Each structure stands twice: as structure tokens, then as C-alpha cells.
Amino acid sequence: xFFHLLTGVAGAVPWxxxxxxxxxxxxxxxxxxxxxxLALRVRDPVPAFMGKNATVEEIAQRRTEYGLDRPFFIQYxxxxxxxLTMNFQQESWQQEGRTIGEILRGGLGPTLALTxxxxxxxxxxxxxxxxxxxxxxxRLPDRLLVISAVFGMSVSFLVYIIVGxxxxxxxxxxxxxxxxxxxxxxxxLQQTSFVEYATTKWPYYCLLPVMISVLxxxxxDTRFYRAVMVDESQRDYIVTARAKGASQPRIMFIHLxxxxxxxxxxxxxxxxxxxxxxxxxxxxxxxxPGIGRALITAVFQAxxxxxxxxAAVFAAVYLASNLLTDVLYxxxxxxxxxx
Amino acid sequence: MTTPQSRSRVWRKLLLHRPALISLFVILAYVxxxxxxxxxxxxxxxxxxxYGAPQIPGFGLSPEPDERVEDVAWYLSKIRIPLxxxxxxxxxxxxxxxxxxxxxxxxxxxxxxxxxxxxxxxELRQIPDINTSxxxxxxxxxxxxxxxxxxxxKSRELFTLAPxxxxxxxxxxxxxxxxxxxxxxxxxAVYSIRVAILVGLVTGLLSVAIGAVLGxxxxxxxxxxxxxxxxxxxxxxxxxxxxxxxxMVYIFREGTIDEKINDLTGNLLKxxxxxxxxxxxxxxxxxxxxxxxWIGPCRVIRGEALKLRELEYIQxxxxxxxxxxxxxxxxxxxxxxxxxxxxxxxxxxGAIKSEVILSFLGLGVQEGASWGLMIxxxxxxxxxxxxxxxxxxxxxxxxxxxxxxxxxxxxQDILDxxxx
Numbered sequence: 001x002f003f004h005l006l007t008g009v010a011g012a013v014p015w016x017x018x019x020x021x022x023x024x025x026x027x028x029x030x031x032x033x034x035x036x037x038l039a040l041r042v043r044d045p046v047p048a049f050m051g052k053n054a055t056v057e058e059i060a061q062r063r064t065e066y067g068l069d070r071p072f073f074i075q076y077x078x079x080x081x082x083x084l085t086m087n088f089q090q091e092s093w094q095q096e097g098r099t100i101g102e103i104l105r106g107g108l109g110p111t112l113a114l115t116x117x118x119x120x121x122x123x124x125x126x127x128x129x130x131x132x133x134x135x136x137x138x139r140l141p142d143r144l145l146v147i148s149a150v151f152g153m154s155v156s157f158l159v160y161i162i163v164g165x166x167x168x169x170x171x172x173x174x175x176x177x178x179x180x181x182x183x184x185x186x187x188x189l190q191q192t193s194f195v196e197y198a199t200t201k202w203p204y205y206c207l208l209p210v211m212i213s214v215l216x217x218x219x220x221d222t223r224f225y226r227a228v229m230v231d232e233s234q235r236d237y238i239v240t241a242r243a244k245g246a247s248q249p250r251i252m253f254i255h256l257x258x259x260x261x262x263x264x265x266x267x268x269x270x271x272x273x274x275x276x277x278x279x280x281x282x283x284x285x286x287x288x289p290g291i292g293r294a295l296i297t298a299v300f301q302a303x304x305x306x307x308x309x310x311a312a313v314f315a316a317v318y319l320a321s322n323l324l325t326d327v328l329y330x331x332x333x334x335x336x337x338x339x
Numbered sequence: 340m341t342t343p344q345s346r347s348r349v350w351r352k353l354l355l356h357r358p359a360l361i362s363l364f365v366i367l368a369y370v371x372x373x374x375x376x377x378x379x380x381x382x383x384x385x386x387x388x389x390y391g392a393p394q395i396p397g398f399g400l401s402p403e404p405d406e407r408v409e410d411v412a413w414y415l416s417k418i419r420i421p422l423x424x425x426x427x428x429x430x431x432x433x434x435x436x437x438x439x440x441x442x443x444x445x446x447x448x449x450x451x452x453x454x455x456x457x458x459x460x461x462e463l464r465q466i467p468d469i470n471t472s473x474x475x476x477x478x479x480x481x482x483x484x485x486x487x488x489x490x491x492x493k494s495r496e497l498f499t500l501a502p503x504x505x506x507x508x509x510x511x512x513x514x515x516x517x518x519x520x521x522x523x524x525x526x527x528a529v530y531s532i533r534v535a536i537l538v539g540l541v542t543g544l545l546s547v548a549i550g551a552v553l554g555x556x557x558x559x560x561x562x563x564x565x566x567x568x569x570x571x572x573x574x575x576x577x578x579x580x581x582x583x584x585x586x587m588v589y590i591f592r593e594g595t596i597d598e599k600i601n602d603l604t605g606n607l608l609k610x611x612x613x614x615x616x617x618x619x620x621x622x623x624x625x626x627x628x629x630x631x632x633w634i635g636p637c638r639v640i641r642g643e644a645l646k647l648r649e650l651e652y653i654q655x656x657x658x659x660x661x662x663x664x665x666x667x668x669x670x671x672x673x674x675x676x677x678x679x680x681x682x683x684x685x686x687x688x689g690a691i692k693s694e695v696i697l698s699f700l701g702l703g704v705q706e707g708a709s710w711g712l713m714i715x716x717x718x719x720x721x722x723x724x725x726x727x728x729x730x731x732x733x734x735x736x737x738x739x740x741x742x743x744x745x746x747x748x749x750x751q752d753i754l755d756x757x758x759x
Contacts (some may be wrong), residue, residue, distance in 0.1 A: 031574040042590045042599070150748075153743040156695045158714050159733050166721045273579065280581055281696060296700065299585055311582050318577045 046306035075162040111290035118213040130225030151220040181208040184287040209282040272321035359749025362742035373536035386708040388437035397516035426746035487758035516727040527708040533708040541686040542628035550636030558644025636682040677754035684747035
């Protein structure tokens with residue numbers, strides 16, 4: 001349906017452009033994997049994992065076991081082959097018995113439970129705030145909003161997390177005894193029905209991190225959307241609408257918002273990789289077992305296969321969503337296709 | 340932009356743009372403070388030493404009575420350790436609290452005074468719920484607070500100021516309180532300016548320089564040069580920022596890369612750093628930031644160079660037979676200088692904020708102090724309801740980042756008004 005809506009607005013699907021753009025992704029992805037694999041081998045992965053007590057034989061044995069003694073380009077070929085065939089059967093070094101595929105799948109749910117609502121809420125709230133700001137352009141509410149956005153952007157993400165966790169996690173518990181938010185931890189869907197989960201467990205574990213995430217991104221998003229809307233409100237068609245006698249709400253919501261949707265869509269699709277990579281800091285701090293946390297723990301434990309695979313998957317997601325953004329943009333604005 | 344007239348116009352606009360001007364002065368103040376720290380005004384030892392009891396609030400505010408009792412206990416324990424060593428006279432000379440020394444009396448009398456104070460401490464600790472009884476203002480409370488005051492007086496008599504410290508300095512060192520290891524929050528916050536300025540300047544300048552050169556070359560020459568550079572930045576841009584940061588710092592850990600560089604260059608590194616390992620310096624942070632930060636300016640400047648290349652003045656320069664370098668750096672570069680300036684100030688902010696995240700992950704600054712270290716160290720204090728360290732670090736950082744935010748907005752208004 002979404003697709004139909006877009007083609008309705010933007011005309012035919014630019015197949016030629018899509019093919020060209022997709023082909024361009026191939027060398028870029030090969031390059032990413034190459035750079036990443038080289039970078040991961042600067043510090044020899046096997047001794048880094050096994051520590052100082054491992055003997056030379058043990059290190060050599062593990063090296064052969066994982067094919068790390070072969071020439072680099074053969075390793076490269078094998079790894080690219082695995083990624084292309086989505087083969088994530090290799091075992092993690094640290095968590096014995098778990099494959100990389102299991103780790104990735106296990107992290108996906110918690111990460112999405114955090115990031116999808118966060119992205120959704122952030123977009124809705126910032127577009128609304130930006131509309132209000134653009135409505136009052138130059139007057140007191142607008143100025144206050146702009147100033148508070150700049151102020152909010154100047155405080156570190158970590159401070160929001162620490163202070164938010166203290167006041168909404170600890171302090172409420174201490175003063176009222178009620179516990180609306182978990183301080184840390186996560187529970188997955190398991191046997192509970194989705195509705196029950198979404199109304200009880202999810203708010204308990206995820207609402208606080210989601211609120212913090214929305215608060216942090218609002219500064220940046222609101223500023224951007226406000227600039228877009230102010231820019232748009234100076235266009236000729238707005239003047240025409242006003243001259244025609246359209247009411248201010250009609251101009252704002254019907255004329256302006258529709259045209260301002262293009263940058264909104266682009267910005268949202270740029271943030272799609274964030275859905276998967278998640279917010280490392282929130283996952284670390286609230287102990288939510290998402291993918292970002294899995295990557296960071298793997299880095300600290302020098303769990304080489306996991307680090308390598310997760311980084312490669314992240315890069316693929318990044319590339320795919322950039323592709324999607326460009327295609328959407330090309331559909332909305334046909335001039336892009338020519339360049 | 341190159342003619343003196345237009346340059347003075349930009350300056351005039353900047354002078355008229357009051358917020359930008361004010362933030363420029365704020366940044367200047369931070370830079371001066373950072374330079375002063377760099378010259379040895381505050382050293383690493385200052386940031387590590389204990390100055391007073393743990394978690395004292397700043398501005399000379401006094402904590403709750405039960406905490407005051409514990410503070411006295413801390414001071415007493417600090418003097419008990421040297422007194423109970425085998426050679427007390429010697430141990431007393433190297434005193435564990437910065438700014439303070441043991442009172443100038445014989446060891447025997449010190450022991451006497453300590454025992455006396457200890458006695459009273461035990462009595463005070465036996466009072467149940469001292470906070471509420473003092474707050475209620477009853478006779479018990481009054482008695483307790485009097486007892487506490489005399490005990491504090493006694494504990495103070497055990498110490499004198501160290502000979503090279505004036506009372507004003509002592510007051511300044513404690514003016515913003517201490518963290519949970521008794522270290523001075525003010526000294527740590529001011530020392531961190533040095534780290535912030537260094538990280539911001541070095542990564543900002545380096546990444547803008549790399550981005551500008553590559554972007555100009557790609558945009559101006561086009562062809563395969565453009566293809567290679569576009570490939571390079573698309574590749575780097577497709578690795579999530581934080582993943583690249585973590586990978587870069589991971590590479591530098593435990594000194595393996597040092598050995599490699601030393602082997603390749605004939606111990607160049609060892610001679611340069613004099614035995615210090617790379618991961619003990621800020622170098623991994625610089626490399627990690629530069630490897631992600633150059634992409635933004637490169638992309639923007641390449642786009643601008645693509646546009647400028649078709650303009651008449653560049654074609655005229657080409658017809659006049661000017662060399663490539665002359666066109667690139669005398670004709671093109673000045674005309675993208677506004678983008679360079681804006682991107683630099685944006686990257687400066689990015690560097691300071693990313694430093695906090697790296698420090699939280701334990702991958703950032705390793706010794707001394709930084710706002711990131713302070714904020715992540717403060718999370719255990721916040722659980723106890725002590726906000727001085729996180730508050731001070733946030734305020735210091737807020738000032739600098741806000742000034743740069745306002746400055747880059749101002750620069751954008753002045754130099755690139757068409758930008759959304």
C-alpha cells in the first residue's frame with residue numbers, strides 16, 4: 001500500500017536507477033568487509049582472546065581450527081561467501097555452543113522493542129513541535145523552542161541516561177514505593193500474549209529508555225524539521241493559498257505539511273539502520289540484551305568471530321537502508337535520477 | 340570572499356551577530372584555560388590526589404549530620420594510618436591528604452588527641468537517627484549538634500595547612516566539592532578542559548584538512564579520482580560510526596600496534612614518546628575520531644567543488660594556464676573556506692560529545708580526568724543522591740558545547756545563508 005501511495009505521488013518506479021544504484025553498492029560493500037577484516041587482524045585475534053597463559057601450540061591449534069592461518073584473501077573470500085549465503089553457523093569463542101546466528105537473532109527482538117517505538121515517537125513528537133514552532137515563527141513560543149533545542153543538544157546523552165534512570169527509576173521507588181519503571185533488565189515476549197506484553201512488561205522495561213531516547217533526539221530533529229517548514233512556508237504556493245483566503249490551519253496542515261513530508265521521509269529512512277544497530281548506550285546502561293550490547297561485550301571479550309560477523313551485518317543494513325533512502329528520494333524527486 | 344573588502348564584511352557581520360560574538364569569547368576563555376592547564380597549571384597528580392572527605396557538597400554547604408560524622412571519621416582514619424606505622428615521624432611527612440599536613444605537635448600528643456576524638460566519635464555514632472533529632476530542634480538534637488561541632492573542631496586541630504597552601508587555595512580546591520574518592524571536583528573539571536580542547540582541536544583540524552583536500556581533489560578532477568574517493572567515503576560512511584570508533588580503539592589496545600610501528604620504522608615511536616605506550620596517550624582517540632569525522636566535510640566540499648568547477652572564474656584560471664595546485668588551493672580553497680569553518684565547529688562538538696561515550700565504554704582517556712570520565716564515574720554517586728560531580732562536569736561541558744553550537748549557527752547564518 002505504501003508503495004502505491006508513493007507511486008501515486010511520485011510516478012513510476014525508476015527501475016534503471018535502482019539497478020544502477022544497487023550495482024554501486026557491491027564494490028562499496030566488498031570494500032567495507034575488506035577494511036574491517038584488515039582492521040580486526042592488526043591485533044592478532046587469537047592471542048588477544050586466549051590471554052597470556054596460552055601456549056604457542058594452543059594458539060596455533062585454534063588458529064588452524066578457525067582458518068586464521070590461511071592467506072588473507074582466502075579468508076576474505078570465505079567470509080564474503082558466508083555473508084552472501086547468510087551462513088552464520090560458526091560458533092562464538094566466548095559463549096561456547098552458541099552460534100553467531102543465534103546471538104544475532106537473540107539480540108534482534110530487544111533492540112527492535114527499543115528502537116521502533118523510539119523512532120516512531122521521536123518523529124511524531126518532533127514534527128508536531130516543529131509545526132508549532134513554525135506556526136509561531138519569530139514569536140516567543142518559537143524562540144523558546146529553538147533555544148531549548150540548542151540547550152538540550154549541548155548536554156551529553158550519558159547525562160540524560162544517568163539522571164533519567166535516577167529520578168524515574170530509583171527516586172520514585174524510594175519516595176512512593178511504586179515501581180513504574182525497571183532500573184535495568186529485560187523480559188522477552190515468551191508465553192504472554194502480545195497485548196498483555198505491550199501493556200505490562202514492555203512499559204516496565206522499555207518505556208524509560210525510549211523516553212530518554214526521544215528526549216535526546218528531539219533537539220536535533222525538531223531543529224531540522226523546523227528549518228524545513230520555515231523554508232517551505234516562504235514558498236509561492238503558500239502565498240497563493242493565503243491570498244486565496246485559505247485559513248491558517250488549512251495552510252499549515254494541508255498545504256505545508258504535505259510538502260514538508262519529503263524531507264521527513266528521507267530523514268526517517270536515514271535513521272532505519274539505527275533500528276538494528278540500536279542505541280548501544282541505552283542497551284548497555286539498562287542491561288537490555290540487544291545487538292548493540294552483544295557487539296560491545298564481544299569486543300571486550302575479544303570474541304573475534306562475533307565481532308567480525310556483527311560488524312559485517314551492520315554494514316549491510318546500513319548500505320541497504322541508504323539504498324532505500326536514495327530510491328525513495330529518486331521517486332519523490334525525479335531530478336535526482338539524472339545525476 | 341578573497342578580497343579584503345568582502346573579508347571585512349564577514350567580520351563586520353560577525354561583530355554584529357551578538358550571540359556568535361559572545362560564544363566566541365566563551366570559547367576563547369575555555370581555550371586560555373586549556374592552554375594554562377597544558378602549561379602545567381594543573382597536573383595529573385592534582386586530579387588524582389584526595390583533598391578532603393568523600394562526597395562533600397560544594398559552595399561550602401554542609402551535609403546532613405550523619406554524613407558529617409562519617410566525614411570526621413574519614414579524616415581521623417587518614418591520620419591514624421601514619422600514626423600506627425613503624426616510623427610515624429617519617430610517615431607523617433608524606434601525608435595522604437593534599438593541602439593538609441599533620442599538626443605541628445609531638446607524635447605522642449597527636450596520638451592522645453586522636454584517641455580523644457575517637458572516643459567522642461563512638462559516642463556520636465551511638466545516637467540513633469541523628470538527622471531527625473537534629474532537624475526536630477529538640478534538646479537532644481541541640482546536644483548532638485554541639486557534640487558534633489566540638490568533634491569537628493578536634494579533628495581540625497589534628498591538621499594544619501601544608502606550608503605552600505594558602506587558606507584561599509584550600510577553599511577554592513573544595514569549592515565544588517569532592518567525588519567519592521575525595522578528589523577535588525573543580526580541579527578535575529578544569530583539567531578536563533585541556534582534554535576537551537585537545538581532542539576537539541586535533542580531530543577537528545585533522546579531519547577537516549583530510550576531508551577538504553580529498554573533497555576538493557575529487558570534485559575538481561572528477562573521473563577515476565572522484566570514483567575512488569567517493570568509494571572511499573561511501574565505504575567509511577557505511578560502517579556505523581560507533582562500531583568504527585570501537586574497532587579503532589580496540590586495535591590500539593595492549594600495545595600490539597606500537598610494536599608493529601616500531602618494527603616498521605626502526606623504533607621511531609619509542610624515540611618520539613620515550614617509552615610511553617600509544618594507548619596511554621590520546622592518539623587512539625584522535626585516530627578513531629578522524630577516521631569517521633572526515634567523511635562529512637569531504638562530502639560537502641566535493642559537492643561544492645563540483646559546482647564551482649563549472650564557474651567562469653575557474654575556467655578563466657584554466658585558460659590563463661595556471662597550474663592545478665594553484666587553481667585548487669588559491670582559487671577553489673578560499674571559496675569553500677566557509678564550509679571548512681562551519682564543519683570544523685560542528686566536528687569540535689562531535690568530538691567532545693563522542694569522548695564522553697568512549698570514556699563510558701572505558702576506551703577513551705586513560706589517565707588524568709575528562710568530562711566523560713567524570714560523568715561515567717559519577718553514576719555510582721548519583722545512586723546515592725550526590726549530584727556534584729555529574730553536575731559540574733555537565734555544566735563545564737554544556738558551556739563549551741553550547742558556545743560552539745551557537746557559533747556554528749551564527750557562522751551558518753553569516754556565511755551560508757541558503758543552507759536549510
